[in-house]
Amino acid sequence: MAERATPLLHRDDPEKAPLVGHVKVTREDWLNVARDILVSDGVSEVKVLAIGARLEVSRSSFYWYFKSRKDLLNALLDDWEARNTAVILRHCAMPADSITQAVCNFFRCFVDERLFDQGLDFAVREWARRDGAVRKRIDLADQKRLGAVTAMFERHGYTPYDADARARILYFMQLGYHALDQTEPMEERLKRLEGYLEGFTGVRPAPEECAAFRAHVAGREG
Structure with missing residues (x-):
């Protein structure tokens, strides 16, 4: 990182x-x-x-x-939710012609630190280890995020069971990738884009969808 x-x-x-x-x-x-x-x-x-x-x-x-330090800490939690949870909900709800395009929209949250702040997310999770009230907020946020990813799959024809399972695989993989503090260059990650999309969705992505996502990443890096 x-x-x-x-x-x-x-x-x-x-x-x-x-x-x-x-x-x-x-x-x-x-x-x-x-x-x-x-x-x-x-x-x-x-x-x-x-x-x-x-x-x-x-x-x-x-x-x-x-009013107090506690008031500031509560404001920090509100800020975290407004930043990190809201951005996932927005991207999962974006229009998409296919499930692979929809997953690319989800990925967009995590290729731009201005959208999803991974350092902030894990700082709050570490905080939750020592504070039960913060743990509850983390759990509620994860439920909202998983609900949005599940709904994304359901809109593209997956059964509720399959949508729930695939949402969990996708969401927990993404958080786990950051938790491991991977230093793999984005160029290397993008080489696996087609495989990732097919693995998460069971659908082979259209070449133009992958090209559009790579162009998006290049634009952010530029």
Whole structure:
């Protein structure tokens, strides 16, 4: 996995409106740095003083946006779901002429870190090992994601049983691939695209579908 870049703060983003008055940072800034610490160091290191030091502001700024550290942690979980779960649901619901094209849509979530943040996903899963409430949120998110992948297969004619089994194979394989921290170059992975698609769906993909996916990946890398 590549080293995680320093998060872009609101005040440093030229596309955002400039801050006015005595406001130095925004709620988004606090969340950006908290997320970065969560991924790099774990939830135990997500502390108000540490975040304030990185933002170069006093802790009083924190309380403009959050009631407490617990409130910040809940906001981090909401942010994780809005980022990682929502993107899978959207891509599974995208129109597709075939199941292999639909699986390519699913794959698109994972070839762009701006869509699915794998570091964030596994940081939250590690957090859940020590917090029952977070474990429940992980379980609910996985149910939603699996439901979306299952529905994707069902729309293309698979029985509920087959759709459920194939959805689990596809989803858990994808998460497991990242959990193993594979460093295989994308070029090597793409060489297996046709085999992956046929293995997951039982259907040989059309050449134009594979070409379109490879072009999409090339466009993201470019």
